[in-house]
Amino acid sequence: MHSSRITPYLYVAPLVALLLFVFGYPLVRIFEFSFKMVRGIDGPWIGFRNYELVLTQSLFWESVLHNIYLLLAVPFMVGWSLIISVILYERLKGWRLYRIVLFLPYILAIPIIAVIVKKMFQFNGPVNEVLRWIGFDFLALDWIGSSDVALWTVMLLIIWRESALGIILFLARLLSLDESLIESAKIEGANWWQRLWFVIVPQMKIVIEFYIVVSVITILSAVFAYVFVIGGGRGGPGTSTMVVEFYIFNALIRSSLPGIASAVSVMLFLVSLLLIVPLFAIRRRANEEEVR
Amino acid sequence: MAALARPRPDQALKHAILIAATLIALAPTIFMILTSLKTSEEYTFNKVGPPENPVLEHFHTVLFDSGFIGWMVNSTILVVGAVALSTVVSCLGAYAIARMKFAGRGMLFAVSTALMAVPPVVMIVPLFVLYTQLSLISTYQGAILIYAGLITPFSVYLLTSFFRTLPQEIFESARIDGAGDLLILWKIVLPLSLPPLLTLVVVNALYVWNDLLIAIIFLQDDAKRTLMAGINVFQGRYGDQIPLTMAGMVFASAPMIILYVAFQRYFIQGLMAGSIK
Numbered sequence: 295m296h297s298s299r300i301t302p303y304l305y306v307a308p309l310v311a312l313l314l315f316v317f318g319y320p321l322v323r324i325f326e327f328s329f330k331m332v333r334g335i336d337g338p339w340i341g342f343r344n345y346e347l348v349l350t351q352s353l354f355w356e357s358v359l360h361n362i363y364l365l366l367a368v369p370f371m372v373g374w375s376l377i378i379s380v381i382l383y384e385r386l387k388g389w390r391l392y393r394i395v396l397f398l399p400y401i402l403a404i405p406i407i408a409v410i411v412k413k414m415f416q417f418n419g420p421v422n423e424v425l426r427w428i429g430f431d432f433l434a435l436d437w438i439g440s441s442d443v444a445l446w447t448v449m450l451l452i453i454w455r456e457s458a459l460g461i462i463l464f465l466a467r468l469l470s471l472d473e474s475l476i477e478s479a480k481i482e483g484a485n486w487w488q489r490l491w492f493v494i495v496p497q498m499k500i501v502i503e504f505y506i507v508v509s510v511i512t513i514l515s516a517v518f519a520y521v522f523v524i525g526g527g528r529g530g531p532g533t534s535t536m537v538v539e540f541y542i543f544n545a546l547i548r549s550s551l552p553g554i555a556s557a558v559s560v561m562l563f564l565v566s567l568l569l570i571v572p573l574f575a576i577r578r579r580a581n582e583e584e585v586r
Numbered sequence: 587m588a589a590l591a592r593p594r595p596d597q598a599l600k601h602a603i604l605i606a607a608t609l610i611a612l613a614p615t616i617f618m619i620l621t622s623l624k625t626s627e628e629y630t631f632n633k634v635g636p637p638e639n640p641v642l643e644h645f646h647t648v649l650f651d652s653g654f655i656g657w658m659v660n661s662t663i664l665v666v667g668a669v670a671l672s673t674v675v676s677c678l679g680a681y682a683i684a685r686m687k688f689a690g691r692g693m694l695f696a697v698s699t700a701l702m703a704v705p706p707v708v709m710i711v712p713l714f715v716l717y718t719q720l721s722l723i724s725t726y727q728g729a730i731l732i733y734a735g736l737i738t739p740f741s742v743y744l745l746t747s748f749f750r751t752l753p754q755e756i757f758e759s760a761r762i763d764g765a766g767d768l769l770i771l772w773k774i775v776l777p778l779s780l781p782p783l784l785t786l787v788v789v790n791a792l793y794v795w796n797d798l799l800i801a802i803i804f805l806q807d808d809a810k811r812t813l814m815a816g817i818n819v820f821q822g823r824y825g826d827q828i829p830l831t832m833a834g835m836v837f838a839s840a841p842m843i844i845l846y847v848a849f850q851r852y853f854i855q856g857l858m859a860g861s862i863k
Binding site: 312320323327388392394399401402420424461508513515516518519522527543546552555558569574 | 701
């Protein structure tokens, strides 16, 4: 018992050490590096020069713009997940099997699925072949090889995969709903769309908000694997699939400019901090809802 | 008779939507499997249909003439190392946060939880520079440390939340029996925590196994390449031999698909809980 005052600290010491090493140290150093001209492992202070260089470079703004374009996927992900989860909630025959299959896209690793999709969407690939069969020749685009289309192909892939999470999250919330409300709406003659819009969606507000925030975080900061494979490791064709993460990767690994990479990392970190606030506010409300 | 056999029209529409959604979800997997069984010649004229004369030659090439086995071994080493390290560290930490009183407890939990939303790419620059300095690039221990760190905030969050739900009485009676904290954690808390622990292992293993970003930056050596980084090399090398490429993808995705079918409850629960990453 004599050691009880230091015992808790012994228990958390490994945790604190690990977090300091993997998060604490880098988060301090990106700020420091972003004000230095780093060559190799260190370099002289140069004030805001790195930021000036980045912010006046069109490639950086193009990358930011691509992340913003990809955010257009979010409404489609929400809409699709909502429709599918509500239909699953009606527990049609075989709904459990549907659920297992519909979550599969989220299990497959992004690099694997990106390779498959890249081959499927080749100009002479099976997708275009099917589109031509059914008379949709105008849709048989050069999905991967054209710099006008490649980013939209990435977006389709993101919608395809990330919607699987939405379906499962929404369905879990639906299954915990009080069914008597829906039943009484039915008895009062509300049709399917009215029940969806006035009874079900209002009760799913929090989980929908949560999914939106998580998706925004994903699209701004976790699409590296998608663009790395689809863009052939270069953000290509041309620079058409460059995103912010890839810009950091290129600056660090290809151009060996840790200072530039750090300046962009700092900006991305500050954006992610802005998103943490709504994320945790929603999380807390979601938890309260579950307790009730 | 017709009325008896046919479901109501809106039911039929809902089934049609679900079937369409299922087909879309499965299409890449079906394409991958069918194509992997075709010869390169057949693929040039039969891109969509099932193979006319299924061949297994591509799997032979994948198994014996490519680096797949080695990449899988590397990925497995990283998964086991990172998940084991993170689980031990998180169990100790979460037990203290949930069950002991000490200064800075709330702060530690809040900071650790907030770290879940920090993008991994933000951490790579200083770690890369440091690892270059310490010659830790392309070492298992270096990558394991980073992976373990990245998955730990979620582990602490999940375990702390769970440990807090355990009834106070079991701790008190164990303490009266003279059990110390480590013994309580090992003999009482962990056996009660098997479901969240399994969930955690599934989510974290999937994260490490599927990661590409850390793998290509910190494991550049051919001999240390992970499966995800290897796939990218493989598709670059055999890019025009699509059936062979697909055989590689079948081989690479098989372990996770098999585990998912076997343990789908834990996958679904775990990935929902860990949806931040």
